[in-house]
Amino acid sequence: MGKPVRVIPLGGVGEIGKNCMAIEQGDDIVVVDAGLMFPDQEMLGIDIVIPDYTYLRDRGDKVRGIIITHAHEDHIGALPYMLRDLPTVPLYGTKLTLGLIKTKLREHKLADRTIFREVTPGTPFEVGHFKCDTYDVCHSIPDAVGVTIDTEYGTIVHSGDWKFDHTPVDGRVTDFARLAAIAGKGVLLLMSDSTRAEVAGYTPSERHVGELFDGIMARAPGRVITTTFASNISRVKQIVDIAHAWGRRTAIIGRSMENYSRTAKELGYLEFPEGAIVHAGDIGKLADHEICIITTGSQGEPTSALSRMALGDHRHVAVKEGDTVVMSATPIPGNEELVTRTVDNLYKLGAEVIYDPGARPHVSGHASQEELKLLINILRPKHFVPIHGEYRMLVRHARIAMDLGVDAKKAFVITNGDVLELDDNGGRLGTRIHTGEVYVDGLGVGDVSESVMRDRLSIGSDGFFLVVLTIERRTGRVVAGPDIVTKGFVPEKDAGDLIEEARARILAGLGQAQSGEHLAEVSALRDEIHSSLSSFLYEKTKRRPMVLPVVMQV
């Protein structure tokens, strides 16, 4: 074709979350992943954040397919929104990945009208003119893959989220022979997961988690209550098996935990030994040392099953002295306080809690520096783009690539909206495209604008102070009010004097206003009330409530 291949990150590059990568050449666009991000603490009231995919929506007729690397929310969470605008675009993914996506789309009533195309690693498929394939990778959810996209200039490799694990629990090791074969054809561009680019060494094997659990189950005097990510199906399998070996039956509790396990079982990805599982309602029939519980709440989510168990608010389980609670997860950045609060609450109930980074049975699903190096050395890519990471992680990852011989001019630290153009003349940055964050709040997608957000931060911090009055249109005389309503500013009961003074000020201001010409306009009157009250309230309280004058005319 001769046209350059354009690599366009719409999310996940310069941030952790909402991963979404578009690869475009001529009239074809293939998208890899469509994830969400959870809001940070300043995004008041926001449920989730998704990529601004205007670029794709405007080119809907060119988008040939969305390939999903694995079924984590930061890779699939934007699909229920994107598929409304791109309903005829097929989804490509492995069996479990598509199964979990279907469950999700069913909730959004989109499952029936979506086109699913199951892929098998090693069996190529075409998306537009792109010849695509997937390869097995190890990650903290089964059936995860990396993606290869063949172009006329060479192969593009998108790593997905990955680590090397020589002893994975599901026996599915990374296919080094495939990687070598891909390398043999020459890799034009490697895009690789940077989540742990700051971490030296190797990420331990999932097997290590089993060893720690084995010791915990052996020593625990009473019940073992363990919490992990619901999607970590291999972890769930390990815990159930080890509990079973120690004569414990396991109850799986919590909506998302039950959902993931059910889908994984139905699709053949999860099998338990006979008699290893017990219904939550039946654990009362067992002795404490015969019980294991796997539950949601590893991030301290206040509505999770574990949080409710810790508050004595759960139907089947209340945490008590003698329980051993195992946090088999790392707090996601931003959740540290919630998690430590949960640990504190569990300690207050007399439980033993295993949460220390050194002691807790958990390993990351992402590659550390030595693994990142190994992948680069196997594939020997001509160009390199670090993805899935905040800016500093991308820089660290790019430096690793350069250390290993990738030309400094061919290692591109780009961020969302940048366009990398590749052809026989090499790679260069094209004109940036529009992208960004779209807030989802209730039914609204993207309607919470920056100005709404600013208002929320403002009224959330200092409240508002509302003045309502009715004037006679003809004379300008006040016939009702001023009434004052204030929330989030000072307690209403304490506000009496302040409100009286404010009212007197407004009336005094009105007296002046009526004598002059310039305040005859209602808008001028509002401005006058606004400015005089704002400074009055600041002087009195050193707070800046939003002052809102409403003037009605009769």
Next chain:
Amino acid sequence: MGKPVRVIPLGGVGEIGKNCMAIEQGDDIVVVDAGLMFPDQEMLGIDIVIPDYTYLRDRGDKVRGIIITHAHEDHIGALPYMLRDLPTVPLYGTKLTLGLIKTKLREHKLADRTIFREVTPGTPFEVGHFKCDTYDVCHSIPDAVGVTIDTEYGTIVHSGDWKFDHTPVDGRVTDFARLAAIAGKGVLLLMSDSTRAEVAGYTPSERHVGELFDGIMARAPGRVITTTFASNISRVKQIVDIAHAWGRRTAIIGRSMENYSRTAKELGYLEFPEGAIVHAGDIGKLADHEICIITTGSQGEPTSALSRMALGDHRHVAVKEGDTVVMSATPIPGNEELVTRTVDNLYKLGAEVIYDPGARPHVSGHASQEELKLLINILRPKHFVPIHGEYRMLVRHARIAMDLGVDAKKAFVITNGDVLELDDNGGRLGTRIHTGEVYVDGLGVGDVSESVMRDRLSIGSDGFFLVVLTIERRTGRVVAGPDIVTKGFVPEKDAGDLIEEARARILAGLGQAQSGEHLAEVSALRDEIHSSLSSFLYEKTKRRPMVLPVVMQV
């Protein structure tokens, strides 16, 4: 006297921050520390949090003195508030501690009327009938002390914040001979800092920081810009000395950094080599490799000097390629995102950033497990109370004490408001007293009640929807409005349809109301508007703005 000694934590026990401990016997109360805590992310608009010291205020005539262990905010930050209610209570502290408190109280116009009593470690002083003394401890600010309080039942030791450092930069090692002497008299109760009770091993010496800085200054090709806590005067001294040794002159930038350094210099706690310091305005006259900058912003505070340097918004310094920025501090829990955002911004400017836990020159000022054990083994206390820590840290610390032979019944994990009574019959918990958190917001101390906070969270998350209308008193006829004002809910420009529909609904509702008797009352009218609009808006948006109807009568 025969009366029990009562140990009453008012803050800092079961939390990190707002440290405040009361010790009471008969008619005498002595207080150790009066600190603040910074608000967590849910406390919208709150400036700081201080202990609820109602218990002390109600017994103002019994409070004989406040002993301050060191001048960190979490130990002195509540003084400007407490001293307004307890103006005649003297403050006891070492020279630098009182000097820094004076600076603080001057800003609050309280310095002149406060009674300061300087203490020298090893020279006892009386506070009421209590014979008190202090002893040197190492911490991340000079002139820090632990406190001993002699009672008829034995000595109470309050550790303050501490670590053992055999090679401190100021040469003031912990006085082991004093500790041995205290132990010799028999220790009734040890209360010890639990901040790092979860951390195995020893906290490294401050000397280690110097070694890392030495390497950084040697290698850095351009300017070295380093940020640390302004109060860490030993750190500032080390950096200036090492920079000087490498032929760099140092500029100290940032208001709090300048303030602390000035007071420490004036009081003889900080001395620089001749010519080591350069005025910020003069750094342009030096070559880059001759420059070192020490500045505020180690917590990513958006208004700090470092953040402004990173945004090109600082008068004297803009971060540029070739700069080496050194984060010589740990992010305080809750600040991680701000710090990593700053690191990202610095990388985007092309600076090298040294921030990795493994690489950054920083050590904690708090004792790790092995040091905690050493202190307990030296003092061999009869009773033990872990302080300065969240609940899980207290539990871990109490277990350490029990491992070392403290009787399990004499290791008390208590929290704020608990009362530990000690006498010849041992220790027991008395009746809890009232305590808690007091929010400071602008000029208001404690006026931000729970209901104001709830309002802030509500309107901050979903905004508000205000309906104003004027009715004729006699007929109930609407003569003006309904006018609708909404903020933080949906963008005003998009809200048009919603507002029109809401208005129609209100008018329709009014039509019904006027025909019936039961809505004749204005309050009933308001209730009707509130409930019908709330459900309408939720149905339309799945959001719950605060709905506020205002009905005026003419």
